Amino acid sequence: MKELPKTYEPRDVEDRLYKFWVDNGYFHAERDPDKKPFTIVMPPPNVTGQLHMGHAMEAAMQDVLIRFKRMQGYSALWIPGVDHAGIATQIRVEEELRKEGKTRYDLGREKFLERVWAWKHQYGDRIVEQQKRLGASCDWDRARFTMDEGCSKAVREVFVNLYEQGLIYKGSRIINWCPHCVTALSDSEVEYVDKPGHLWHVRYPLADGSGEVIIATTRPETMLGDSGVCVNPNDERYKDIVGKNVILPLVGKEIPVVADDYAEMDFGTGCVKMTPAHDPNDFEVGQRHNLEVIRVLDDKGVVNENGGKYQGLDRYEARKQIVADLEAQGYLVKVEPYNHNVGTCYRCHRDVEPIISAQWFVKMKPLAEEALRVVNDGETKFVPERFTKIYTNWMENVRDWCISRQLWWGHQIPAWYCADCGHMTVSREDATCCEKCGSKHITRDEDVLDTWFSSALWPFETLGWPDTNAEDFQYFYPTDVLVTGYDIIFFWVARMIFSACKQTGRPPFHTVLIHGLVRDDKGRKMSKSLGNGIDPLEMIDRYGSDALRMNMLTSNSPGNDMRFYIERCEAMRNFANKLWNASRYVMMNLSIDKNELPALSELETSDKWILSKLNTLIADVTENLDKYELGVAVQKIYDFIWDSYCDWYIELTKARLYGEDEAQKRSAQQVLLYVLDQILRLMHPFMPFITEEIWQAIPHEGEALIVAAWPKFREDLCFQAEEDGMESIMQAIRAVRNRRAEMNVPPARRTTLYIVTEKQDLFSAGIPFITRLAYAERVVVLAEEPEGHGSMVSCVTHDAKLFLPMEELVDVDKELARIAKEKEKVQKGLAGVQAKLGNPGFAAKAPEQVVRAEQEKAEKYAALLRQLEESEARLKDL
Template sequence: MEKTYDPHSLEQRWYKTWERKGYFAPTADDSNSPYCIMIPPPNVTGSLHMGHAFQDTIMDTLTRFHRMKGDKTLWQAGSDHAGIATQMVVERLINAEGKNRHDYGREKFLEKIWDWKTHSGGTITRQLRRMGSSLDWEHERFTMDEGLSDAVKEVFVRLYEEELIYRGKRLVNWDPVLHTAVSDLEVLSEEENGHLWHMRYPLTNGQGNLVVATTRPETMLGDFAVAVHPGDERYKHLLDEFVELPLTGRRIPIIADDYVDPEFGTGCVKITPAHDFNDYAVWQRHRDQKAIVEQPHGGLINIFTIDAAVRENEEDEGDLIPAKYIGMDRYQARKQIITDLEADNLLEKTEDHKLMVPRGDRSGAVIEPFLTDQWYVKVGPLAKPAIEAVENGSIKFIPDNWKNTYFEWMRNIEDWCISRQIWWGHRIPAWYDAEGNIYVGRSEEEVRNKHKLPADYELSQDEDVLDTWFSSALWPFSTLGWPEDNERIKTFYPTSVLVTGFDIIFFWVARMIMMGLKFMGDVPFKEVYIHGLVRDSHGDKMSKSKGNVLDPIDLIDGIDLETLVKKRTSGMMQPQLAKKIGKMTRRDFPNGIPSFGTDALRFTFAALASTGRDIKFDLGRIDGYRNFCNKLWNAARYVLVNTEGEKCGQNGGDIELSVADRWIIAKLQATTTTVTDAIEGYRLDHAAKAIYEFTWSDYCGWYLELSKPVLTDNNASDAAKRGTRQTLVQVLETLLRLTHPIMPFITEEIWQRVSPLAGISGKTIMSQPYPTADSQLVDQATVAEMEWVMEFILGIRKIKGEMNIASSKPLPVLLQNASDLDQLNLAANRHCLNFLARLESATVLAADEEAPESATALVGEMKVLIPMAGLIDKEAELARLEKEIAKLQSNVERINKKLNNPNFVDKAPEAVVQKERDKVSDQQSALAKLEEQLGKIRSL
């Protein structure tokens, strides 16, 4: 093996080998139990972010674990066509040519997208490979491939035929830049500074006016009522009265509804159902009232175009919308309406006001609630069995509390808008004739045959495409070949577990459950593991505007400071923000980001993966696990140096196991049980902790040292040496298999060298059995004896450290209160103690024998004494400690003075303040230890 661990020299090499040899495909043995995970399909436009890397680490760990357990394991690969995102990418490309999609036309534009996908759409799948993801790439699917497109049409047609899909006019989230409806997930609401305008609506009976407050005065043109709370005594006498809608001359009624908060503002609320979701709900409750039925459009008045400009009046509307506002952008209209209200003395006051503003995540435009004709899924009948599947335990959420979030949404579910006004996606399989009649079918040919329409009968297909989430809802069975009935479906459906974030329980998880039960007659997965979000080291959400985003590939490969600054600030439209982010980056990463490698990153994610909680990602943790990789690498080199070319018992021969050999084997069994139980219980943090502690402390920290007295002892028997070599190899080989699901690359590289020494043949560690614990290998008496030895050695080393005695200096040791068992342990392990504790001699004191002035350590009830006479210069040591104590006291005083200064604490960044607090805490701990040592030496 190379002297230095270099992840780059082995990671990509091993991944290419695994993929080329087809190791990721399910085994051919039909007798094996199936285990299947469906990857949440990443967007074809996407690149790997920290959330992906965390989620994929969890899925790959589970996949590799079950593959090694002998299950017929499938991690289904695939990606999502990402309708809006992909269309925007390609539109930007053709905009750079001075053209738009309409210049190309639909067919040519779609050809451009397919061409882009072929040449540029595989970034995230390449990055998944960098993460070591063992996906079944041979059966990779794409939501727009031929098979999945057939599945989408099949589902649409069947649901339509059962009247579970319909077309209707309802309120949607409308992006006025993209000109399409968007889902709630594609709307980002953030608090922004705005205003609250208080407007007077004159009562038509001449008895004054009502004052309503709004953040969007331009929408008043579409008001159909003013609402008050039914229990508000101030307004009960005005119910069934009317107000005049300012600037329009229309009369609108005063109605009572529980939606109104009487404590907010004046307790009067304008109701604009075509431009506000809450107002739309109020309209639905009151739509049958006579005063509303008689209003234009029954009170459901849309005032905007698809560009969010004030629309023109239609022929039968008269002057419904005042002419002066027609054609104005919504914000121009707002400004003019405020001016006109002031001129008519109808604006009472304007207040500064913070409000949540919804913006499209792609366009950045403020989303407009908009009344349009769309296609909908009637989800009520689909939701009922999906709720029951979780209630009866057919599907389990992990952690269990997330089922409450699922129930809350499912029990209040509304029909699902599935149409989008873009070109890239599954075009809705519906056709219209000249009279507007709708025909739905899998193809135009099927429609004509079914309805006996002649070839010259004019039909035009619906221009809209389906919401990307519609095809994603079919993912667990469409990727396996449905609607065909094949062996993959029979084997892997229902799948075993879905690994996903809580933010798409509604958008994806619930819909997959509904569609799976509807079309497969069974749940799509048996468990749903909900993981947390990856946040920065301070617990803040990662965002580009905050400058705290980490790129997993940068962590794997490393990146220099200037390239990192350029990457983080590229594309920022605000120079001041770019300058701020650049300054922060240079402060936080003065030397750039070093290369940590994939295994260290994966182990960090596993160590932080406590069930369902958000994780704080700290570079200090990944640096520590990079050191852990080095530790494992160096341990393997030690093992190979001492076993290659030597007899290790793999070909027979007498074997004699030392206490240390039997101890490490026993510890391995306990670790194996802990790790296996942890992975099966989705506690990757517990699994990583157990692996780390066994590797770092038990195997490397103790056993490798304990092996040296045997291997270097010329008087040790061949059987004893053979036993220690065999233990070194077998424990390491088992540890590699135990660790492989989390750290696949380094374990494969080392295993290839170690496995022959353990008498194991195989092409890859991936196909080896996962370790199982053997309770017969656990001898508690041996464990207790070894713990006695370790406590003895640690006691000697602690005394040497405290007294500033060289660790290599042999010392005479006196034992006081030594029991018969203590003396047996001493005799049995004397050679080991001499070697590791550097004993000059060890004398057991009689019960009445007085000990000289000594430093003391305890091993159970036995005292380990080291006589100090002649070992240290007491006065010099006291002087040294007093000097160090004075220095630390001065540092603590200086830092505390800084922390007690309000100018520093209030103005410095929290991270800087916390760093100072941590520093003073560490120095206070060091100070306490030095003072303890000082007291011990004074007492000598």
């Protein structure tokens, strides 16, 4: 044994212990044929990122699972890594260049990428070091980066493989385009925001002069690219104009009227303008009716050469000018306010433009079929199960995935274009000539792949795939559990499932454990704009890593958002101190140097009670963790440590520890130490630092708690009768304590306690405990009520009636006088608050929070007055 300091200081422990774990290789998972594998891949945070509360909660959850399985004897592998974050990283480096008065084009692609790699090497591991502060027991020897050589090889293999099977293609289609980031986005990267706007009703004259149609639009700037007007073929109002032309206002050219079911007769005027280059639905209608595709905005959202006199105007400036011209020329019929969903970029939050563009796509329907099957058949399960429906709905309605991005940082698309014959070569190796004509006049596609394309391969590319014979891949794949937030089910989870099913023939994990968001104490999402973010590293500095982890884990319920209260960190630090002080107490009273239980015949009732409760706790917590009920599991351990072990069992053993019977003293020490060892093991996945520090100080076998065996349920430690009996005694003690507290009787005032019960043997055996813990001078166990019980204070439990002589508890007259004085004081305070609240001037002028504070004060005065009156009534009845 080593002596523990008087107080627990996390900063003196955490760095030292983490280094101890790393130096001894406890995080490293070996391929062991005698062990079952258990694998988790960390959702790779962005290389640009800093640890936030969401990261901290997610990492804590994963660490609990991996430490639990490691202690259970699995070869537990937690693969860490970082994502190259294409858009975010490129923006970060371009911002640095702007400060130097440069752009990436000034450097050129090669030099710019060198600059990005230099930035990555300087700042990219920051979040990794922050994860270590939290206690993350990842296998850092296997840390990966989505742009490292192995991942790059896997990305190239998947791209070429899908291309060869016709599942990747290049084509001109309507995509989501961010004019600020100047790149394409997938459907999942567009966030829809309800925004106020307008509905402009515009007159389109028929070319033959026979009339006009009215078109309503929210984006008048796109009318520069109109190539038709659409009506429903069943709409009687417009059947005579189908096939005619209308004159496009401001532009002056004639465009046809077509009939298509896309137009809704009961929406607006029933006439819809067709802009095939700037709307996905218009594009589809245009394809069916051979409408011209005219793009009028460039990559930065500026009107291009097809916009006539509006060329060079930003899209919103062009909108203002076009509306003004429509009104001036008599085409504008009316303007209505109109709220509608506007697509915004998930990165910069600027408005996205639907634009026709030549991009690379993945055909999703064929891939979605197997990804749906493995979830519907239960091969992969969502926890909570309700998220299965969200996943299924998205997969059933999935559209082709735009995977090309107009960036330089990322996995460059492995396609080369021949300048001589026009052929496109797609290759696993860098092409040096055209595969069709042999020409060396080839250039590589400048686009890179969507970041999610590479991270979709994460569960298997990190284990050595595409080398399917790689030992790690053979042993650790498929992985077991993915821990992630509900906000990236579409971004990442779905893509990992269909990618793994297609490339490996197996789903990447059997369970997806979904967590919610960490919100502030008011329930708001943490954000820079609100300024309500809380730095987890600051919490660790103030309260310790264990306290922060416990705050999040005890508040955690799968799939649900949680509110973060700083006060709970303080409460959990107090719990850590409670565990620390209890451990110090046990160690100061130990004269044994080996952790083993006494013979069962030597156990007393209190020993059997705590061991039986511990046995049940072990079974429950193990089951909870197997079901991913992390919050439920840790709350049970917390309650057991605080209540059963510290507040009760330690107190119950004091008489034996300080007594003269050496055999009883030794058995008490043995049980105290055994239970302490077991609760340290149970709590270790949740509070790894303090539990390891204490465990290293107490008598133990083995090198470290992190690799000690997980506790197991033992049939021989089931003592239900003794447990029930002890609970009866404790219930009686609680009842007496509560009654005394109601009457403000100090612990030092000891009284006679009469216990009337049918279980006389049980309560007689418990007299030593009852005498000490119920503050009794003497305890008398009876079959019938004692003489004069009518004038005694009483309380009742399931198994007993308890009586305390009133004259031994309190001086009634003195106590009534005290209560009367206290009532007068409270009544005076209540009257003052009520007068203030009843003043119309105060209610009208005072701030709302001040009025509310006074109302709460009045409620507290009233509650206290009721308590005093109840106490007074009880005393008068005696």
